[in-house]
Amino acid sequence: MSPLAEPSRLPTALLDELDAFLLELNRAAAGMTLPLFRGDHGVSNKHERGFDPVTEADRGAERAIRALIAARYPHHGVIGEEYGEDRPDAEFVWVLDPVDGTRAFIAGLPLWCTLIGLRFQGRPVLGSIGQPYLGEIYIGHPGGSRLLSAQGERALQVRPCPNLTDALIATTDPEGCFNGAELGAWRQVRAAARLARLGCDAYAYAMVAAGTMDLVVEAGLKSWDIDAAIPVIAGAGGLTTDWRGEPVGTDGGQVAIAGDRACLEEALVALKRAAN
Structure with missing residues (x-):
């Protein structure tokens, strides 16, 4: 029911390469967000009415991710919350939310995440949900999902709940x-x-x-x-x-x-x- 690209459409070696790069992107983002979490995060408001916060962590993490993508895969596109679209119709497009849960971030609650997804031919094929303060990266693709943490690596599996x-x-x-x-x-x-x-x-x-x-x-x-x-x-x-x-x-x-x-x-x- 989810519009995923089939595993066979991406060679295993390429999928493994992109998976490893995704972990690299998470580390780069964490290098920008963690020093500002529960510190001077430089919060400002995006909107004239209401409150839609953005911090230096949001901007810095997205800049770091974009820089690595541009250096490693200059032909890939990027769609990001903070800095917009760059080649959104490319065959490979990275979709970024450097700090999902900015309100939690500025409140000091470790529920915010860094979201990094990759589309192949317009369909999500690889993604991660990173919570660096807890030292967790949930990463997945059509072949399976896993959690990387200080305790090691383990496969992820939803639980049955029919009711x-x-x-x-x-x-x-x-x-x-x-x-x-x-x-x-x-x-x-x-x-x-x-x-x-x-x-x-x-x-x-x-x-x-x-x-x-x-x-x-x-x-x-x-x-x-x-x-x-x-x-x-x-x-x-x-x-x-x-x-x-x-x-x-x-x-x-x-x-x-x-x-x-x-x-x-x-x-x-x-x-x-x-x-x-």
Whole structure:
């Protein structure tokens, strides 16, 4: 259900090379974000109305990632939250959110992540969810997903949860991110689920892949908010769809991430009523 490129479409040697480079990008981003976390992060507001924070960590990490891509793969394109698009129609395109969860970052909460995804011929094929303060990188492609941490490396696998009534679910901010119809749909899903957690941003995606959470529901996402997670979830055996149960579009939008198809289908009964 997620629009992943098939493993056979990329030679194994190239996939391994890109996988290793993805880890290099995570290390470079961490070198920019960690010194500023719980320190003088230079926060400013992107919008004249409301509060949409950006920090020197966001900008510095994206600059570092872009510099490495330009040096190693100058023919690749880049789409990033902070510095826009560069050759977005290239065969290979990196999709970057240097600090997903900037609000958590400026609050000192270790739930923010660095999201780095790679599209091949317009489809997500490789991605990582990095949380450098915890020393974790969740990385995945069509052949499988794994967690790299101080404890070593282990495969990621979603857990079975066929019933929404047994599910541990999450969203970032229902009051701030959902419109009226979306909020109503979320409340229906929340009422049916066993437990809900808020404010985890993309770290909740990693927890679905790791088998500790069952469902994440979001709306208003941009491509850089979700592209990196699609291969990680798929490689762990999970699903990423829009609120109609279709593949997520290249621009993001309404998204549901689940470890178990049956649980997802139950949630979609409510979500489809508010689907765009």
